[in-house]
Amino acid sequence: MSETPRHEVIVIGGGQAGLAAGYFLRRAGVDFMILDERQRGGGSWQHMWPSLRLFSPAQHNSLPGWGMPPQPGAEFPTVDHAVEYLRAYEHRYELPVRRPVRVDGIRRTNGEFVVTTDVGTWTSRGVISATGTWRAPYVPAYPGMADFTGPQWHTASYPGPEPFRGQRVMVVGGGNSAAQILAELSTVAETTWVTRRHPRFMPDEVDGRVLFDVATRRLSGATNGVSELGDIVMVDSVRKARERGVLRALPMFDGLTRHGAAWADGTEREFDSVVWCTGFRPALRQLRPLRLSRRQGRIPTEGTRSLEQPRMHLVGYGDWTGAASATLIGVGRTARTAVAELIAELGREGPEHSGGRTQTPLDTVRRSMANRS
Structure with a gap:
């Protein structure tokens, strides 16, 4: 110019x-x-x-x-x-x-x-x-992240299910993105879902309008912003995943290993890839x-x-x-x-x-x- x-x-x-x-x-x-x-x-x-x-x-x-x-x-x-x-x-x-x-x-x-x-x-x-x-994708720091030999993805770089076909995949995160990605990956891969707290699913007949209404009430001081109905919207793919029995979440691991993750109780699991759905x-x-x-x-x-x-x-x-x-x-x-x-x-x-x-x-x-x- x-x-x-x-x-x-x-x-x-x-x-x-x-x-x-x-x-x-x-x-x-x-x-x-x-x-x-x-x-x-x-x-x-x-x-x-x-x-x-x-x-x-x-x-x-x-x-x-x-x-x-x-x-x-x-x-x-x-x-x-x-x-x-x-x-x-x-x-x-x-x-x-x-x-x-x-x-x-x-x-x-x-x-x-x-x-x-x-x-x-x-x-x-x-x-x-x-x-x-x-x-500005956010990935929390956990022990062993640099040691894990498989690829680590984030919601921002998730390419769709094909690169994961036939793999063992751990999906980390308890929000809507994690639930939708897990639902999709579970059709082509062996998935494990890990969340910091137990996932809270909204009733089938309720959608994301409720989440907006909660935010609106919080703005007016009428509520603390936590929806009693849950956080995760049951879109069609998530409902189908529930029917397949894949919406079971494990508690957060203690750290990654070379080939997977380890929990405080001594449990270890092996994974080929990790998808971090941990926000921005x-x-x-x-x-x-x-x-x-x-x-x-x-x-x-x-x-x-x-x-x-x-x-x-x-x-x-x-x-x-x-x-x-x-x-x-x-x-x-x-x-x-x-x-x-x-x-x-x-x-x-x-x-x-x-x-x-x-x-x-x-x-x-x-x-x-x-x-x-």
Whole structure:
């Protein structure tokens, strides 16, 4: 680029969180740009394993403004359907996404953010970080991990069942991803399931909407966020695995060995591969130049707002930045609040910092957004 483009707001990440933020920025009339490092739209969904199913029907997996269309013949939408929806959403609202752009770092200079990338530099008065967690898979440390001779996979790299055909596979983790991967692998391999606590299955007639409702009640302080109905949604593949008797979980092992795992009671089992379904951490590499405080991978925030960097918000990283904000249906709520607060923060600095434009106070912006819903 021959010159440094400047926008009021830069959004880092063009997945579901970035698109939700873009939707509200567009409605508010803010000059913004979304920078996304992927070749095509669709966020992290396009990198997930092909058989993954969403945990609730299409209408309960919608971004603000436009609901996800039902998928013919599928109660729970597939990954491909989610990808198509995100790409169509981006086109529908004509969101300004520049890709592929890898953000190398964000700095603060003379009151503005300087966003350096592999294709040039952008500046802005505000930043919304919406990079999610997919690029930061988490694997807990256990003794013997370096000694195990077989391959170790993570949910983020799981390729589907074929590479495991005929193997003995240990699946580690007690969530929905672990249950779905275990169910699939059990059709081609000898599987062992290991969890830190006993898996909690939801009733067959209940789906992932309950998990979202729990998060909503927790946001209001009405509950501690633990669903009495369970955590794992009984999608079709998991129900079939239950019928085959493969949903029996062992307690967590003490450590890995060269050819398997060992438990405290002296039990040892041999495995050819291990699949870690142990979650993710916030992908915040781009924020390192700002030298923000961190604790367990998180930076200090109040809601979505960084406490150490005025005019920077974080959207879509899970309950840390808003209850259920890492879900399609939940991210809209936190994106809406983040955009309204950011616009108010920009406005409080006065028109001399905003190219002569008068910004809208927070309450007015919120009323404006509500009127356009």
